[in-house]
Every structure is written in C-alpha cells, then in structure tokens.
Amino acid sequence: MNTSPDPAHDAFAFQLAEDLRTISGRLKRRLREQADPGDFTASQKTVLLRLEKDEPITLSQLARSIGMRSQSLGEIIVALEGAGQVQRAPDPNDGRQTLLSLTETCRHRIQEGRATRQDWLYRQILGSLSGSEQQQLANALTLVRRLVER
Numbered sequence: 001m002n003t004s005p006d007p008a009h010d011a012f013a014f015q016l017a018e019d020l021r022t023i024s025g026r027l028k029r030r031l032r033e034q035a036d037p038g039d040f041t042a043s044q045k046t047v048l049l050r051l052e053k054d055e056p057i058t059l060s061q062l063a064r065s066i067g068m069r070s071q072s073l074g075e076i077i078v079a080l081e082g083a084g085q086v087q088r089a090p091d092p093n094d095g096r097q098t099l100l101s102l103t104e105t106c107r108h109r110i111q112e113g114r115a116t117r118q119d120w121l122y123r124q125i126l127g128s129l130s131g132s133e134q135q136q137l138a139n140a141l142t143l144v145r146r147l148v149e150r
Contacts, residue, residue, distance in 0.1 A: 020144070034120045035113055040080075043068075047076050048085065048102065052110060056089065056099035085109070 040048065050066050051057065059077065063070040077100065080086040085106040091097035102110075125134060 031117045031121065034117045039113070040085075043076055044080055044085075047073070047080065048106065048110065051086065051100060051102050052107070055101040056091075057101075058091070058097050058099060062100060080106075 039045075046066055047062065050062060054062070054065060057065070059073060060070055063073045066073075077086055081088065084103055086100055087103050088098045088100055091099050125137070129137060
C-alpha cells in the first residue's frame with residue numbers, strides 16, 4: 001500500500017476508481033437485462049432484498065432500515081402484497097404489531113432470477129476468457145473484495 005504523496009500515482013488511482021465504477025455499472029446493467037421483463041421496480045427490489053435479509057420485520061423497522069417514510073413504504077408493501085410477494089402476520093410477541101415477510105413464491109422468484117443472471121455471467125466468462133484470463137479475473141476479484149469489505 002502506497003501512502004506517499006505522488007501526483008502520478010494519485011492520478012492513476014483516480015483513473016482506476018473511475019474505470020472500476022464505470023465497469024461495475026455496466027455489469028450491473030447487463031445483469032439487469034437478464035432479468036424477467038416483469039421484474040420489480042427499484043424501490044420494490046430494495047424492499048424485497050431487505051425483507052429477505054431481515055425478515056420477519058415490522059413496517060416501521062423496515063422503513064428505518066431502508067431510509068424511507070412508513071407511509072411511502074406502505075404503498076409499496078400493499079402493491080407487493082397484492083402481487084403475492086409479501087405477506088403479513090401478527091407478531092407473536094406483540095399482538096399490536098404486524099410482521100412482514102416474503103412469500104414462498106417470492107423466494108422462488110428471487111432464486112430463479114439470481115440463477116438466470118449467474119448462468120449468463122458464467123457463460124460470458126467461459127465463452128470470452130481463456131483459462132489464464134479467468135485466473136486474472138479471480139485475482140482482480142480478490143482485490144475488489146478487499147476494497148469493498150474494508
């Protein structure tokens with residue numbers, strides 16, 4: 001790790017940051033293209049992914065965790081509930097509260113979407129990169145992982 005002030009090194013690191021941001025955005029868009037055209041809105045995806053991680057959870061807890069007002073979130077939940085993706089159940093510890101969770105249908109849909117995107121990426125790697133390039137990619141991912149997990 002280089003900590004000395006070096007304008008050339010700083011410019012190089014800045015360009016790397018820009019390239020990585022741009023490429024990761026393109027990859028995200030390409031993966032999104034593989035999704036079912038009837039996929040969810042960005043807000044709905046945020047809610048579903050948070051529910052998948054933290055369920056069961058109350059509406060107010062969910063709103064706080066994603067930085068949204070409960071009223072706005074309520075509209076999203078109603079739409080997802082109507083689409084059979086989210087379900088409500090009474091909180092066994094506090095009858096005044098309602099807990100939100102994903103339906104089995106939604107869990108299955110999320111898994112299928114991930115599998116579709118994973119398969120597309122796998123085919124791209126297999127069809128576009130040689131064995132040594134795949135190893136270079138693995139090495140680069142180790143470095144990217146270190147950047148994100150720091």
